[in-house]
């Protein structure tokens with residue numbers, strides 16, 4: 001196995017904020033401490049919201065922070081075919097279904113998540129008939145592909161109970177060590193959006209494996225997603241990396257920084273004349 005390999009995977013839909021910088025530094029430092037590798041991945045599957053100028057700003061900000069990374073940088077928007085292959089593998093397993101529902105219809109069907117904190121879509125009350133499905137497809141109605149947790153449970157059989165990951169950081173409630181994965185926290189997630197042929201969950205799992213990422217260092221806001229990623233890795237027979245979720249940066253009033261909080265963007269701090277050392281001190 002390649003030594004320690006970790007990554008920072010920003011979406012170029014805005015400028016990097018302090019939370020991103022903290023995450024990037026945590027991953028970079030983890031790789032450096034382990035004499036391992038640090039990989040950068042551009043998660044730009046949403047080609048409407050992601051823009052080249054934000055990508056350029058990300059590179060510039062990270063360089064300014066003093067980070068360096070391996071080349072070439074993987075840009076997800078160049079690999080839709082790859083994600084389609086993983087999607088097909090899941091479809092061949094029989095764990096996907098088409099979801100024609102509008103956002104509003106899905107919201108109306110949300111239920112409280114078992115073990116989770118929020119509400120999730122846990123699947124349709126009744127399976128759509130093939131005839132109705134064919135009619136809708138024929139009429140050109142858009143659909144998303146969702147993962148059926150019920151079908152996935154059947155495929156994995158007793159292995160479902162064994163789904164787990166190793167947490168080297170901490171979950172929101174301080175969870176550490178061997179953690180049982182509970183994909184039901186997120187319900188029947190979308191794996192290919194109506195407008196995009198993939199999703200965050202599918203492409204992140206695909207790319208972590210492809211890039212040989214064996215340690216995922218990222219914010220605890222993605223802890224719930226990890227439960228789903230472990231399930232996808234098992235269905236796709238991909239290895240599960242070790243996870244290290246780190247705490248989030250708060251603003252002066254103790255509130256979590258919003259992802260697109262312009263005032264807190266690195267860009268703005270730099271323009272105000274903050275130097276790299278000050279920034280490192282603020283973040284680590």
Ligand code: GLU
Nearest residue numbers: 009010011043204218222
């Ligand atoms: N692209 C995700 C984000 O910007 C991060 C994905 C990950 O670290 O798994 O929030």
